[in-house]
Amino acid sequence: MKTIKNIIIGFGKGGKTLAKFLAQKGEEVLVIEKSNKMYGGTCINIACLPSKRLIIEASNGVSYVDAVSGKNEMTAQLRNKNYHMLADEKTVTVLDGEAHFIADHEIEVVLTNGEKEQFKGERIFINTGAVPVMLPIPGLKESKYILDSTQAMDEKKMPENLTIIGAGYIGLEFASMFAKYGSKVTVLDHSREFLSREDVDISQLVKKDLEDVGVHFELGADIKEIIDEENEAKVRYQINGQEKEISANRILAATGRKPNIENLGLENTSIEITDRGAVKVDDFLRTTVDKVWAIGDVKGGLQFTYISLDDFRIIKDQLFGTGARMISDRKVVPYSVFISPALSQVGLNEKQAHNQNKEYKLFKLPVAAIPKAKVAKDSRGLFKALVDPETEEILGATLYGIESYELINMISLAMKAHLSYTVLRDQIYTHPTMSEAFNDLFK
Numbered sequence: 057m058k059t060i061k062n063i064i065i066g067f068g069k070g071g072k073t074l075a076k077f078l079a080q081k082g083e084e085v086l087v088i089e090k091s092n093k094m095y096g097g098t099c100i101n102i103a104c105l106p107s108k109r110l111i112i113e114a115s116n117g118v119s120y121v122d123a124v125s126g127k128n129e130m131t132a133q134l135r136n137k138n139y140h141m142l143a144d145e146k147t148v149t150v151l152d153g154e155a156h157f158i159a160d161h162e163i164e165v166v167l168t169n170g171e172k173e174q175f176k177g178e179r180i181f182i183n184t185g186a187v188p189v190m191l192p193i194p195g196l197k198e199s200k201y202i203l204d205s206t207q208a209m210d211e212k213k214m215p216e217n218l219t220i221i222g223a224g225y226i227g228l229e230f231a232s233m234f235a236k237y238g239s240k241v242t243v244l245d246h247s248r249e250f251l252s253r254e255d256v257d258i259s260q261l262v263k264k265d266l267e268d269v270g271v272h273f274e275l276g277a278d279i280k281e282i283i284d285e286e287n288e289a290k291v292r293y294q295i296n297g298q299e300k301e302i303s304a305n306r307i308l309a310a311t312g313r314k315p316n317i318e319n320l321g322l323e324n325t326s327i328e329i330t331d332r333g334a335v336k337v338d339d340f341l342r343t344t345v346d347k348v349w350a351i352g353d354v355k356g357g358l359q360f361t362y363i364s365l366d367d368f369r370i371i372k373d374q375l376f377g378t379g380a381r382m383i384s385d386r387k388v389v390p391y392s393v394f395i396s397p398a399l400s401q402v403g404l405n406e407k408q409a410h411n412q413n414k415e416y417k418l419f420k421l422p423v424a425a426i427p428k429a430k431v432a433k434d435s436r437g438l439f440k441a442l443v444d445p446e447t448e449e450i451l452g453a454t455l456y457g458i459e460s461y462e463l464i465n466m467i468s469l470a471m472k473a474h475l476s477y478t479v480l481r482d483q484i485y486t487h488p489t490m491s492e493a494f495n496d497l498f499k
């Protein structure tokens with residue numbers, strides 16, 4: 057059995073960045089990827105980038121079919137670039153096959169041609185991502201009308217009548233997008249409260265804006281059954297004890313993604329898993345086996361590409377730096393939901409501040425008051441920020457409005473640098489831009 061210095065299982069964000077870095081240090085790396093359609097990982101092939109391309113094209117008035125074809129060209133280019141980024145390195149081998157552990161530091165790879173190869177890894181990094189949760193609703197798995205997010209971005213025809221199960225990130229982004237392409241969209245969620253983490257003024261605005269573009273919500277829905285018929289499926293559900301039914305020619309299952317540990321052979325090792333089915337890691341991403349780490353979605357917790365990238369920074373610091381960097385350093389992690397307009401958040405909102413009995417000064421600005429929003433002909437939304445009355449530091453912000461996915465990073469930086477909110481208030485910004493809204497938001 058050949059011994060390799062570094063084995064990375066899965067071509068994910070953190071893993072590929074680590075592979076490149078190790079190669080630049082002259083180290084031997086074996087990257088194993090089970091699908092030649094996934095070089096570069098989930099984000100560039102089937103998630104962030106293709107979905108955002110389709111979202112932007114919907115706003116540009118491009119048809120769904122043309123947008124899918126342009127998206128496929130983009131992902132093919134990115135895949136090729138990602139493959140060569142690693143495969144062209146002298147010390148890196150990219151192996152096409154599915155890896156599983158046969159012992160703590162030994163893995164077997166089932167190659168695409170069915171042959172098997174075994175390797176011993178001095179260091180092993182698990183970066184196998186996450187897979188969609190398919191709920192045990194009778195008829196769901198069997199239904200020929202069911203799509204996951206990957207399939208929903210590859211349909212040959214725009215779904216005329218789309219039912220989405222789940223009003224989370226994927227559910228809302230796809231609802232907003234498909235409504236723009238012209239689909240009739242209904243979203244079912246078992247939670248009674250829409251966007252329950254957000255402040256009510258924000259969640260109500262978001263819901264109304266989605267309803268205004270034709271998205272229909274059924275909240276508090278207990279889905280009982282999916283029944284396939286000749287040209288459509290019937291989704292049977294209950295709300296407040298009342299039986300309901302909806303027909304759809306496509307159903308998108310968007311009820312979360314779970315760490316991808318299936319078929320990884322962890323039972324052949326001392327690598328432990330958490331109650332929630334993730335690879336168990338400590339604050340330094342170390343699994344319960346020495347010199348085996350887990351990176352990205354497979355380790356549980358927040359599922360974002362930028363978290364997987366930050367996981368790389370933790371590993372890099374351990375291998376070549378001080379070793380001080382850890383997960384618990386991440387105090388300020390922003391997120392954006394790419395609906396139209398975008399919803400972005402960082403730190404505390406009012407709801408969370410109340411729950412923590414935290415005192416705060418509230419700043420609010422309707423997006424309609426921002427000149428750039430008028431210029432861009434989209435004045436929907438509301439900006440909110442919470443400030444610590446004693447330290448003047450920003451405790452958090454919720455920005456619902458166009459370009460908020462850019463603005464939130466500025467707030468995040470100010471929080472991380474412990475700046476007073478007055479710095480953002482008194483900054484000279486270019487005009488007309490959305491960022492100049494901070495002059496007024498923090499007044």
Ligand SMILES: Cc1cc2nc3c(=O)[nH]c(=O)nc-3n(C[C@H](O)[C@H](O)[C@H](O)COP(=O)(O)OP(=O)(O)OC[C@H]3O[C@@H](n4cnc5c(N)ncnc54)[C@H](O)[C@@H]3O)c2cc1C
Nearest residue numbers: 066068069090097098103155184185352353359360361364
């Ligand atoms: C539709 C959608 C939209 C999203 N949008 C965003 C967004 O806008 N912004 C954002 O930050 N995040 C977004 N996410 C989340 C983001 O895509 C993930 O958090 C991120 O891609 C996880 O990366 P990773 O490093 O964990 O691994 P991944 O990129 O998931 O890579 C795992 C790789 O491992 C391979 N693999 C799995 N098992 C094996 C095995 N046994 N052997 C060999 N190879 C294996 C897989 O084929 C895959 O290529 C989105 C997700 C989805 C589904």
Ligand SMILES: NC(=O)c1ccc[n+]([C@@H]2O[C@H](COP(=O)([O-])OP(=O)(O)OC[C@H]3O[C@@H](n4cnc5c(N)ncnc54)[C@H](O)[C@@H]3O)[C@@H](O)[C@H]2O)c1
Nearest residue numbers: 222223224225226227245246247310311312313359392393
């Ligand atoms: N913009 C982004 O950063 C972005 C975009 C898309 C996805 N993602 C990542 O992908 C992950 C997965 O996204 P997701 O939308 O699948 O998960 P999610 O956790 O965001 O949302 C799942 C939704 O499904 C609902 N649900 C669960 N069980 C249900 C049931 N039995 N019946 C009806 N509804 C039910 C939940 O109430 C929730 O609203 C996210 O956690 C996110 O980290 C990020």
